[in-house]
Amino acid sequence: MATADAEAERMGTERTASGGAALRTRVTDAITEAAFAELAETGYARMSMEAVARRAGVGKAALYRRWSSKQGMLVDLIRQAVQDALPQAPDTGALHTDLRASLANVRGQLANPMVASVIRSLLAEVRQDGALADMLLTVVAQPRRAAAHALVQAAIDRGELPASVDRELAADLVIAPLGFRMLIMNGDSDDAYIETLATAIEAGLKAAAR
Amino acid sequence: MATADAEAERMGTERTASGGAALRTRVTDAITEAAFAELAETGYARMSMEAVARRAGVGKAALYRRWSSKQGMLVDLIRQAVQDALPQAPDTGALHTDLRASLANVRGQLANPMVASVIRSLLAEVRQDGALADMLLTVVAQPRRAAAHALVQAAIDRGELPASVDRELAADLVIAPLGFRMLIMNGDSDDAYIETLATAIEAGLKAAAR
């Protein structure tokens, strides 16, 4: 929808319609910034489109011209936020350090309070909205699972893991304990926890592969 | 709040106020049933107190006489729902089978769609409401962590795990991968997954304890 086209953005607009008017990047930026700020202050449920518009110095219609609903806007914003921080598959040369790097990467992204807030909020909507669920899976979860898969593959190639290892399990173990702890338990996860977790995951993967 | 006093309940009322009338159990039950039904149909965010009252054939005031807010009601309801299904520490005589039983227990509770819906919904509010966070931790998370701790202690007593094992890690590993998968990824978790997970956790705990 409002995923800015890079070419257009250089021209200060986002869409090019022959003879028509284009959404203005400055306005989109102001809205985006205001939305993230409101989100950080009040959370998804309490956030109002009117407050975002007011904060951005923008009419409500400018929001609805870009997104068809409050939820649509948040979905798009979180998509941008997580895409801007795409996880790179770490390649440190050893499974253990790869795991540690991956866990640190997940932690780093979830430590952003706005990302955490929006993800938590969207979880509540997933059941009601298949499109939202798909987006979350595709844009948020898949790249992270892919990174986990790559990490496992590299370990197999190095001979650290047998080829029979369960790749899905690997993805779950890299994301879930940390995610659960940070998003749900509101718990902290220091370097020691990550180190312990990396050790456990490594052993778990090897054991489950047999 | 409205946590029904057992004594009063046997008398058909819930609270006893000197000289006044008591909240009627029939009304409370009708509300509870209606609330769970609405919850299952529309989810937390879209659920309205007015719809609950209408469905229960009850005035809105009857709801607010029992709970001080929509969120308060849901918190209380989910508390009841999870307390009705308190996890017993499994004692099968072996760590692996204990883990398998615990994972199955977690799966069983999260398989209830209303429980899943409310939990997901409440996650969104956790950041804004410390009391809610506390309740969720105390009533929902702690008993489950306690069960995981007991399971680990039994394994230590049997000599299956060294005494140095990380109990917190154990709790995380029992709850998180399954919870993440079911609540967030909307994924399924069949017996094979649980078996694999149990194997991985067992190995992970042993490795991390060293």
Next chain:
Amino acid sequence: MATADAEAERMGTERTASGGAALRTRVTDAITEAAFAELAETGYARMSMEAVARRAGVGKAALYRRWSSKQGMLVDLIRQAVQDALPQAPDTGALHTDLRASLANVRGQLANPMVASVIRSLLAEVRQDGALADMLLTVVAQPRRAAAHALVQAAIDRGELPASVDRELAADLVIAPLGFRMLIMNGDSDDAYIETLATAIEAGLKAAAR
């Protein structure tokens, strides 16, 4: 719709539903007063429901609980205003003085700036809304035409006018020149004008009857 039932009004409410809640007279009164005030200040087209609600210290919903739209509200209010000032057929014993009294009565009602404002405003809507047109004719115009008819009949009974006189013409002549002058030309109409008009109408009726 909100035409207050006298019985209920004495009880402070307007509608009585078994077991239900009734619209409160105090609120209705506050809205009515605020609406007339806004009307007088800004006119129909520029008047906003939000301003009325604000001025009345009332939620917008309170307005829409009583009337289904801005226009519906105004129609109802003007109906009340003109019904509260129903014209009595004058009976002074002579056609000329009856005419003079009738003209003065019309002038008195149109001199109310809120009545004048609302009538002018509603005229603009008449074409688009048959129900509104009907209401205006039935509630506003008919009683006034009936008064004119009675006046003519009395004159016939007294022998001042022949039985063949055109009653419709009489009604037009009593209402139209004054109404046009006051509503449309924004002109004033002093006693001398009324006297002249009464003389002209009397002669006109006699001439047209022949």
Next chain:
Amino acid sequence: MATADAEAERMGTERTASGGAALRTRVTDAITEAAFAELAETGYARMSMEAVARRAGVGKAALYRRWSSKQGMLVDLIRQAVQDALPQAPDTGALHTDLRASLANVRGQLANPMVASVIRSLLAEVRQDGALADMLLTVVAQPRRAAAHALVQAAIDRGELPASVDRELAADLVIAPLGFRMLIMNGDSDDAYIETLATAIEAGLKAAAR
């Protein structure tokens, strides 16, 4: 404002600016036509500038380049409409037939539904806008009153009316009953009504002059 300059119109443009472009007659015509059509369909209050622009296949700016507001446009359009049908003072040689001709002329103009619609709509605005009121009086009412005055003067010159006759009364009687009937009562006015009215006015003027 945008009252087309006849000279420029012959050249296909309306205004001449040094070095620049002029408002194009084709565009103005398309707007005018679309505006009257929208007016006829939806009335003044419900008519939107956006709908006019869309219907005319024109940008909104083209409208606002010509008129400064919706009301300004309508005022201008109705001015054109009534000026295109300027009343000529009838001169049939007798007061009665002059009156009959004048009444028929008024009827003819008010029978145009767009004219009737716009006049009704503008009445609602008169109180709020002095300039509009002035325009309506000057452009719409004055020529008609002037025609009535001329008619009366001719009758005086012929000796049909005494010099003391009230000219204002004459104008009121020629315009008001018909206008009221047609604009406000939505009533019809056939030839018989006009004949009766002419008779009554003639007698009324003579009586009131004494």
Next chain:
DNA sequence: TTCTAATCGAGACGGTACGTCCCGTCTTGCC
């Protein structure tokens, strides 16, 4: 003919008001 400036269609912009929905509270009359 070439330059150049205002007009053009399209529609985004900041606003205001619409009529709707729901929150949590209050009011009424019955039990």
Next chain:
DNA sequence: GGCAAGACGGGACGTACCGTCTCGATTAGAA
């Protein structure tokens, strides 16, 4: 006092227009 019904003040929703502004693409008068 609880209860059913639902009105209350409040606030956000998403929509429709207002009158203005911004594009790039004509278009026509002046050079």
